[in-house]
Amino acid sequence: MGKAERLKKARPPVQKNSYGGRLPPGQTLTEKFPILHEGEVPEYDLATWNFKLFGEGVQNREFTYDELMQLPQTTIVKDIHCVTRWSKFDNAFTGVTIRDLLKDFEVPEGTKHVMIYGDHDYETNLPLEDLLKEDILLAHSYEGKPLTAKHGYPFRLIVPHLYFWKSVKWIRGIEFLKEDRPGFWERNGFHNYGEVHNEERFSGEDLEIPEDEWHKKEFD
Template sequence: MGITSKMIGERGRRQAGKLGIDPARVPPGQYLTERFPVLTVGRNPTVDMTRWDLKIWGEVDEPYTLTWEELHALPQTTVTVDIHCVTRWSKLDTTWTGVRVSDLLDRAGVRATGTHVMAHCDGGYTTNVPLEALRAPDVLVAHSYEGAPLEPDHGGPLRLLVPSRYFWKSAKFLRQLEVMPEDRQGFWELNGYHNDADPFTEQRHWF
């Protein structure tokens, strides 16, 4: 008999119990790891920080761009959250620092027609997230992990952090947030991954 999602989930909950952690923090079909596995489509992009910027645009009243220095001049937030990868690993109590996406959206003035956001990244990667999900207080554009600048293997210089979704929604190498008037699928969503990506209901794939 092959290894099933249920078996992996039971392993994860046993791991949590041995560590004195509430097993309910481990989504179905996930196991715990202390490592931070690296999963990237293609090579890490080369980034010229003197030309780097972050663009907020689309269904907004005042689109704008931020330089690296301007991003760091904004109010900074540090959150400690659990992250869950669709490849079945979960890493608990990870600490990130950056700017709340809700603050970036409020500055742009999202129109009533805005419903979803597409994250655009260096290298051409995209992923879509409902606007409401991005307004959660633990959703950041993150530049630091565990008190240090975010390494390229983990999405540096800047990645989206959306803890309530499988980790492919936390797009690496972030460069743009496009507010959209309707949903539009990103890279993995067009290639079989679930559009919503809730780890606690195992929304891994469409099939």
């Protein structure tokens, strides 16, 4: 049974407080930072680690870890929301905004979508216009400290307005696309877009997700 199917087996939590609409429907607020991912946590030698921009019609660009750290650094404070029904308010992430990353990069005309790649063999799709929002970040630090390995060290994407499976851990590259195509979870029962306030959790019919799934995971 796939993850999407497992998450459809129980009723969503009854919200006692939506915090003025700040807490999206079907979510539970936590002070902890649950750890969820598929597969093993990768290990890196930063001397050889790289990050790539590529795609059809693209002048490919590759960055080292040091080159990314030399770009303008920005801290954003955002709420984050997981499809497994936890939300965490006021999270401070520091890194390079995608706008700064692409400042001197020519995105080919006709590009409408991107595929985000992370280790090991993970991918998720986004509309280009979402990637270019001002608060989308290639983050290396959380609450003033480097990301832990289990939270995506050395870099992860932060896409606050979408469910957190779109915020790719261990990010290694962005592919620019003229046509959309689904990523890993999108091919396995999750919504193609994943907007949190519209509860875009699954593809197909509106199905339920267990209230307590994330309680079974590790926390920071």
